[in-house]
Amino acid sequence: MIEWFTWLQLAIAVPGGLLCVVLGLAGRKPTDLTMGATALVELLLIVQLAAAIAAPLAGNDATGSLLEFYTYLVSAMLLPVVAGFWALVERSRWSTVILGVTCLSVAVMVYRMNQIWNVQGS
Amino acid sequence: MTQSATEEPSHRVSGIGRLLIAVYGVLALAATGRSFVQIASEFEDAPLAYSLSALAAVVYVAATVALIKRSRRWYRIAWITISFELLGVLVVGTLSLVDPALFQHKTVWSVFGQGYGFVPLVLPLLGMWWLRRHPVSVAAGPVITESRA
Numbered sequence: 001m002i003e004w005f006t007w008l009q010l011a012i013a014v015p016g017g018l019l020c021v022v023l024g025l026a027g028r029k030p031t032d033l034t035m036g037a038t039a040l041v042e043l044l045l046i047v048q049l050a051a052a053i054a055a056p057l058a059g060n061d062a063t064g065s066l067l068e069f070y071t072y073l074v075s076a077m078l079l080p081v082v083a084g085f086w087a088l089v090e091r092s093r094w095s096t097v098i099l100g101v102t103c104l105s106v107a108v109m110v111y112r113m114n115q116i117w118n119v120q121g122s
Numbered sequence: 123m124t125q126s127a128t129e130e131p132s133h134r135v136s137g138i139g140r141l142l143i144a145v146y147g148v149l150a151l152a153a154t155g156r157s158f159v160q161i162a163s164e165f166e167d168a169p170l171a172y173s174l175s176a177l178a179a180v181v182y183v184a185a186t187v188a189l190i191k192r193s194r195r196w197y198r199i200a201w202i203t204i205s206f207e208l209l210g211v212l213v214v215g216t217l218s219l220v221d222p223a224l225f226q227h228k229t230v231w232s233v234f235g236q237g238y239g240f241v242p243l244v245l246p247l248l249g250m251w252w253l254r255r256h257p258v259s260v261a262a263g264p265v266i267t268e269s270r271a
C-alpha cells in the first residue's frame with residue numbers, strides 16, 4: 001500500500017461521495033457523473049489491490065495484520081459494484097444517495113486500511 | 123418521482139427504505155468482515171467478545187434480508203433482529219463503559235458502536251421507525267404506504 005495513493009483515493013472518494021449524497025437528496029437519478037465517480041472509486045481500489053500485492057516485493061511491508069487489511073480491501077471492492085448494479089436496476093434518487101454512501105464507506109475503509117498498513121505497529 | 127405508488131406490490135422496497143437497506147448491508151458486511159478476521163486470527167484471546175461479534179454479524183445480515191423481503195414472516199423477523207440489535211448495543215455499550223475489563227477486545231457494540239461512528243446505535247432506531255411506518259398487513263402482502271419517493 002502506497003501512502004500518497006491512499007490520500008488520492010480519499011481525495012476522490014470523499015468529495016465524490018458527498019456529491020452523490022447531495023445530488024441524490026436533491027432528487028437526481030443516477031447519472032454518468034455519479035456513476036462515474038463511483039466507478040472511479042472502484043478503479044482506484046483495483047489499483048490499490050495491485051499495489052498492495054506488489055509493495056512487499058519492493059520492501060514496503062504492512063505493519064499490521066495482512067488478513068485484516070485484505071478483508072477490508074475485498075469488502076471495499078464489493079461495495080461500489082453492488083451499489084452500481086443497484087443504480088442500474090433502480091433508477092431513483094435513492095440509488096444516487098446509495099452511491100454516495102458507498103463512496104463514503106469506501107473512504108472510511110481505505111483510511112482504516114492505511115492505519116493497518118502504515119501506522120499500526122504490531 | 124411518483125413511481126412507487128404505481129408499482130406492483132413486490133418484494134422490493136420503495137423510497138428511503140432502500141437507503142436503510144443499503145446502510146444495513148454495509149454494516150452487515152463490516153461486522154462480518156471484522157468478526158471473520160477476529161475469529162480467524164485471534165479467537166483464543168477473547169472467545170466471548172469474538173463470539174458476540176460473530177452473532178452480531180449474523181443478526182445484521184438477517185435484518186438486512188428481513189428488510190428486503192416484505193412478507194409477514196420476514197416483517198416479524200425484522201422486528202426481532204432489529205430489537206436484538208438495539209438491546210445488544212445498549213447492553214454491551216453500557217457494560218463496556220461501566221466495566222471496561224469485561225470488553226477489552228472490541229466488538230461492533232463497544233461504547234455504543236463508537237468504532238463505527240455510532241451507526242449501530244442509530245440504525246436500529248431508524249429501522250424501527252421505518253418498520254412502524256410501513257407495516258405488512260395481516261391479510262395480504264406488503265402495504266404500499268410510501269408517500270414520497
